[in-house]
Amino acid sequence: MKPETLQSIAASLASHAKIEPKKGGKKDAHSRYEIKNKNYQRVLIHNARFLFTTDKDDHISILENHSIIIEGDIIKEVLPSDKVKQQNFDIVYDAGKRGGAVITPGLINTHAHIHMYLMRSAMMLDEGESIDETIAAMARWQKFETEAALAIAAIGDITEQQKYGITTTLTHGPSFEAAEIAAQSTKQNLINAVSAVSNSRPDNTPEMAAEYLKEKNSASIPAINIHYLYKASSEVLKQMRALQEQYNALFTFHMAESEFVAKQAEKIHGMRETALLEKHGLLNERTLASHVIYVTGSEIKKLVQHKVGIAHLPTSNAIHKSGTFKFWLFDEKNGAPYVSLGTDSVVSKSRLDILTEAYQARITHLYDNTIKFGSLFKMITANGARVLHMPDRGKILPGHKADICFWKLKDRGFVPYDVNNPITLVGNLITHGGRTVRDLMINGKFIIKDRKHLLINESELLDQTQSAHMQMRGKVEKGRA
Structure with missing residues (x-):
């Protein structure tokens, strides 16, 4: 499909909402926003009731009544609110107003399939007993996905995540x-790992993936993926390593997601997946493995030693009866800093919410030990940034990118909490999560304001999503006849 067609789809979904000063220069007494310049560069987030982040040493930091100064897309200062002069800012966001706001870094999702958004409810026709049956059913749907449908799905998925x-x-x-x-x-920070080997796109090749890795001006960050290692030849795996090395690219794949997958690698390649990675030079810190369930203690040791990133997907693993990730074995071998969390797709999770994924991780591993809320918070912020090699994301610190979540403090998900021990708010955020953000900033720009998306017309998006879903469903059902 021509790029202009996808651009026209995007244009049809664009919102006309704007951030701009009130007419006549009047200040809205109710609003948290004081907007002086619609082309804003300098932003003051003032007097946040609570600010949660990890510090430069990866310790949880809880700040009360602090402000954040942002210039362009960079956090310049984080300081006590009484030290700030509210002058010469294009926007002042009053984070202390009406009960105040809880501020966190933007959350990081290290494993998603945004092209699958149209498949919400689709898998009801193919309810398998295992992940292997579900994967087979997915392919029957995905072969009918057009580029236009994929674009609508991708925008729908990302805006739900936001x-x-x-x-x-x-x-x-x-x-x-x-x-x-x-x-x-959507202006999302997106690592775009294109399939070098694809069930639904037989024409996808490492050579095609290489062309995308050459992109210098793309809005997304190009990366490469193979769904399962056993589906790739030794030659393709060599090419993956060459591309990883040449372009410093991230390589990601689904590892040992089921016993079948683990055994297929041995059957086809004559060795387990960890050994296969090592053989082809892919056992390194620029490799991100998802699921990682059927691995041995010695394999875990090697994965940790080589700083392979892990995307833990507890909800997906439970829904598809895949098995249980050995979190505590990774932790024993000092691998916890490289364990992040992902939502997977709408086929594998009820909603694209990383907070409920953190809670599911706590529940999943509770019988062995309790993952502390601070550790779960790191998984969806600092750890995610680490395994994605984005050192300027996942924290609210000077010099970092201004990716910020604004959560309403006076909310049933937060209240009550222990005022003498504010870390209880992090526990509440995760345990009673699933709350939508009040406001959202990405790279210094407000993407969601007063719970409304500023870039995408959500009503039009839902209409187009429903229409595209039914078109695809019709093709699938016709193919069955």
């Missing part, structure tokens, strides 16, 4: 262009 506070996402998918148009339209 409503739950996710500002950075790694997505696996067959179409670079559809994910790219979503990144352009």
